[in-house]
Amino acid sequence: MTVADVDAVLRRHPAARRDALIPLLQEVQETRGYLSREAILQISRHLNLPAAKVYGVATFYSQFRFRPPGKFHVQVCRGTGCHVAGSARVLQAVVEGLGLRPGETSRDGLFSLEAVACLGACAQSPVVAVNGEFHAGMTPDSLSAVLDSCRAKACDDARAH
Amino acid sequence: MVTIEVNKRPLRAREGERLLAALRRAGLSVPTLCDVPALFPSGACRLCVVEVEGRRRLAPSCATPVEEGMKVMTHSPRAVRARQTIVELLLANHPDDCLYCFRNGACQLQRLAEDLGVRQRRYVGAKSDRKIDLAGPSIVRDPAKCILCGKCVRVCEEIQGVAAIDFHGRGSRTCIGTAFDESLNLSSCVGCGQCLMTCPTGALREQSHVKEVVGALDDPAKLVVVQLAPAVSVSLGEAFGLEPGTDVAGPLAAALRELGFARVFDGALGADLAAMEMAAEFVERITRGGPLPMLTSGSPGWVRFVEEFRPDFLENLSTCKSPQQMLGALIKTYFAQQAEVDPARIFSVAVMPCTAKKAEAERPEMGCGGRPDVDAVLTTRELARILRMRGVDLAALSPEPADEPFGERSTAGKLCGAAGGAAEAVMRSVHFLLTGKDLPNLRLQALRAPEGVKEARLRVGGRDFGVAVVSGLGGARRLLDEIRAGWRSLHFVEVATCPGGCVAGGGQPVGASAQAVRARAEALYGLDADEPIRTAHANGAVQRLYQDLLGKPLSARGRELLHTRYAKREVVI
Numbered sequence: 163m164t165v166a167d168v169d170a171v172l173r174r175h176p177a178a179r180r181d182a183l184i185p186l187l188q189e190v191q192e193t194r195g196y197l198s199r200e201a202i203l204q205i206s207r208h209l210n211l212p213a214a215k216v217y218g219v220a221t222f223y224s225q226f227r228f229r230p231p232g233k234f235h236v237q238v239c240r241g242t243g244c245h246v247a248g249s250a251r252v253l254q255a256v257v258e259g260l261g262l263r264p265g266e267t268s269r270d271g272l273f274s275l276e277a278v279a280c281l282g283a284c285a286q287s288p289v290v291a292v293n294g295e296f297h298a299g300m301t302p303d304s305l306s307a308v309l310d311s312c313r314a315k316a317c318d319d320a321r322a323h
Numbered sequence: 324m325v326t327i328e329v330n331k332r333p334l335r336a337r338e339g340e341r342l343l344a345a346l347r348r349a350g351l352s353v354p355t356l357c358d359v360p361a362l363f364p365s366g367a368c369r370l371c372v373v374e375v376e377g378r379r380r381l382a383p384s385c386a387t388p389v390e391e392g393m394k395v396m397t398h399s400p401r402a403v404r405a406r407q408t409i410v411e412l413l414l415a416n417h418p419d420d421c422l423y424c425f426r427n428g429a430c431q432l433q434r435l436a437e438d439l440g441v442r443q444r445r446y447v448g449a450k451s452d453r454k455i456d457l458a459g460p461s462i463v464r465d466p467a468k469c470i471l472c473g474k475c476v477r478v479c480e481e482i483q484g485v486a487a488i489d490f491h492g493r494g495s496r497t498c499i500g501t502a503f504d505e506s507l508n509l510s511s512c513v514g515c516g517q518c519l520m521t522c523p524t525g526a527l528r529e530q531s532h533v534k535e536v537v538g539a540l541d542d543p544a545k546l547v548v549v550q551l552a553p554a555v556s557v558s559l560g561e562a563f564g565l566e567p568g569t570d571v572a573g574p575l576a577a578a579l580r581e582l583g584f585a586r587v588f589d590g591a592l593g594a595d596l597a598a599m600e601m602a603a604e605f606v607e608r609i610t611r612g613g614p615l616p617m618l619t620s621g622s623p624g625w626v627r628f629v630e631e632f633r634p635d636f637l638e639n640l641s642t643c644k645s646p647q648q649m650l651g652a653l654i655k656t657y658f659a660q661q662a663e664v665d666p667a668r669i670f671s672v673a674v675m676p677c678t679a680k681k682a683e684a685e686r687p688e689m690g691c692g693g694r695p696d697v698d699a700v701l702t703t704r705e706l707a708r709i710l711r712m713r714g715v716d717l718a719a720l721s722p723e724p725a726d727e728p729f730g731e732r733s734t735a736g737k738l739c740g741a742a743g744g745a746a747e748a749v750m751r752s753v754h755f756l757l758t759g760k761d762l763p764n765l766r767l768q769a770l771r772a773p774e775g776v777k778e779a780r781l782r783v784g785g786r787d788f789g790v791a792v793v794s795g796l797g798g799a800r801r802l803l804d805e806i807r808a809g810w811r812s813l814h815f816v817e818v819a820t821c822p823g824g825c826v827a828g829g830g831q832p833v834g835a836s837a838q839a840v841r842a843r844a845e846a847l848y849g850l851d852a853d854e855p856i857r858t859a860h861a862n863g864a865v866q867r868l869y870q871d872l873l874g875k876p877l878s879a880r881g882r883e884l885l886h887t888r889y890a891k892r893e894v895v896i
């Protein structure tokens with residue numbers, strides 16, 4: 163995310179006040195998928211709020227990310243339907259398989275992990291979305307196959323370059 | 324007035340006041356963990372709950388207004404049980420670390436667990452894996468001991484106007500931290516220690532220099548000298564069970580010699596010297612036409628605040644170093660020469676009621692050729708710790724004077740320990756510099772400011788000056804805004820970082836009542852009422868310094884040793 167991207171968003175809300183904080187955080191996150199350090203500082207200057215406060219508010223909501231998403235953004239649904247169908251085990255398997263906690267991005271930039279409240283596809287539970295593509299009825303094993311295919315795809319892409 | 328009933332006895336209360344305030348006034352002890360008397364109640368800890376007849380739920384007394392006829396039980400079995408449960412839950416993930424904890428014996432959580440008879444761990448929570456933040460020059464944060472009462476956050480934002488810290492995350496991962504969870508060192512924290520003073524636990528403490536000082540005292544190659552800030556002598560006694568406001572300057576000098584300090588210097592002399600230089604600088608600014616108002620620079624938290632938040636006022640800051648650093652510079656030059664010791668052998672200690680002074684001593688410009696002028700800064704608390712460790716009993720020692728050449732002081736220098744004192748000291752000398760005479764009435768009552776902003780107009784030699792005193796950085800920030808907006812016509816502004824001044828500094832004994840703090844200031848005023856030498860320019864030691872070394876105020880040598888400059892600081896704000 164560049165300073166200019168964030169500036170463009172902020173310019174659309176010249177008179178924003180502190181009650182606009184959350185919508186602004188959302189809008190800025192939409193431009194690049196996360197909130198960079200500089201973006202948070204720009205927002206706090208724009209609203210004349212302390213950076214510690216803006217960071218505090220942003221970390222309160224699980225929707226905000228502070229690192230760029232990976233090439234493959236994995237969202238594990240933790241809604242009620244998926245929970246009943248065993249999504250906790252699925253999430254645990256990803257956490258162990260990728261060595262990431264929700265909100266983190268792997269060092270090689272390949273994967274990022276997010277636990278979301280509900281993806282709205284309860285009929286296919288437990289559901290996992292990778293870059294917005296839904297995978298239904300996931301188990302730890304079937305998910306690990308999905309992740310493997312992501313890795314394979316990344317290798318192919320790298321060779322193609 | 325309304326009448327309520329508390330524990331079956333009638334109690335008169337002010338209309339609309341908080342129940343807790345009425346209970347406190349009546350001397351009833353209701354425990355609290357999140358209440359900051361000067362601020363709006365947050366109702367976070369629920370420890371202050373009491374039983375109110377006719378209400379189904381226990382009422383938090385800090386947030387409940389009194390009502391005519393209200394019937395209250397402060398220690399009903401239900402209220403006590405609720406408090407026990409709260410403390411047990413707070414202890415669920417608390418490290419059992421009291422023996423090694425800085426707050427051992429002064430911790431409110433420990434005290435509550437004891438008072439409420441908590442004898443076993445009833446709930447077991449996951450221990451915190453958050454790291455201690457040791458990098459800051461003034462404050463150390465240990466998040467594992469934090470009970471999330473939020474007082475530090477509110478004091479830092481609402482009283483100090485800094486807002487370096489806030490709540491982060493949510494649920495079980497909630498914690499207090501700076502923006503981006505970095506060290507306080509990289510944040511806008513000015514090191515004032517007011518968060519530490521309000522913290523009920525050992526989660527916040529000073530960056531300790533005890534080890535360095537004890538080490539130096541043990542080192543025969545070192546000549547260890549100490550200077551004592553004006554507020555220390557009227558505060559330290561409390562740590563030894565003496566009445567608040569007892570002046571222990573005499574016995575303390577004896578105690579420090581017993582500990583092995585080679586010289587004991589009176590820091591109030593540094594304050595006298597700073598008052599002289601500041602008075603001369605003020606006269607120069609008035610004559611030259613600015614920049615005005617001149618802002619005092621003796622309080623390092625405030626200096627740092629201007630550098631970070633209001634660099635547009637940097638040229639208004641007096642160029643004078645703080646009293647600590649003025650005396651520090653003289654110790655390694657003038658004193659070293661007089662005593663014929665190599666300055667490299669001198670280990671210079673300052674005892675301060677302050678945590679920001681620790682950071683100040685580390686500023687690169689506060690030294691000479693990479694060697695700091697002040698090697699270690701102890702808070703009043705740390706000095707008490709060392710004295711106890713060495714078994715020194717203050718009450719049993721006969722008073723001794725401080726050492727030459729920095730042993731004499733005026734009461735003006737002493738006044739600098741309370742908010743308004745520096746303005747009073749400087750104005751006394753300004754009057755003398757402009758008219759050659761002393762003020763007809765030296766006492767400037769209008770500037771004696773326990774808290775908030777005080778303003779006075781002074782007539783000196785046919786000129787009218789607007790003088791203001793503000794303590795607490797939040798108030799200072801508002802005052803700067805008003806000055807910028809042109810609402811105030813001021814020539815001289817004293818700013819003390821801590822509300823009430825150094826007597827209420829972040830290095831003072833924790834848990835002191837407002838009355839105790841008041842008694843410390845009154846003790847300083849008492850000295851000023853009783854003693855004969857009441858102005859910086861009448862202090863013989865100051866006069867000798869100008870004769871022997873400095874020539875006159877603002878001389879070239881003086882500017883080199885006693886003045887400094889400031890720069891805008893880039894930090895996360």
Ligand code: SF4
Nearest residue numbers: 420421424430524525
């Ligand atoms: S903070 Fe208080 S309760 Fe916790 S370890 Fe320290 S003294 Fe004990």
Ligand code: SF4
Nearest residue numbers: 479512513515516518
């Ligand atoms: S030391 Fe002062 S500025 Fe720093 S966090 Fe504490 S209250 Fe805020």
Ligand code: SF4
Nearest residue numbers: 469470472473475522
């Ligand atoms: S650090 Fe101290 S004052 Fe701040 S929230 Fe934790 S326990 Fe309360």
Ligand code: FES
Nearest residue numbers: 355366368369385
């Ligand atoms: S003091 Fe009343 S809720 Fe904490």
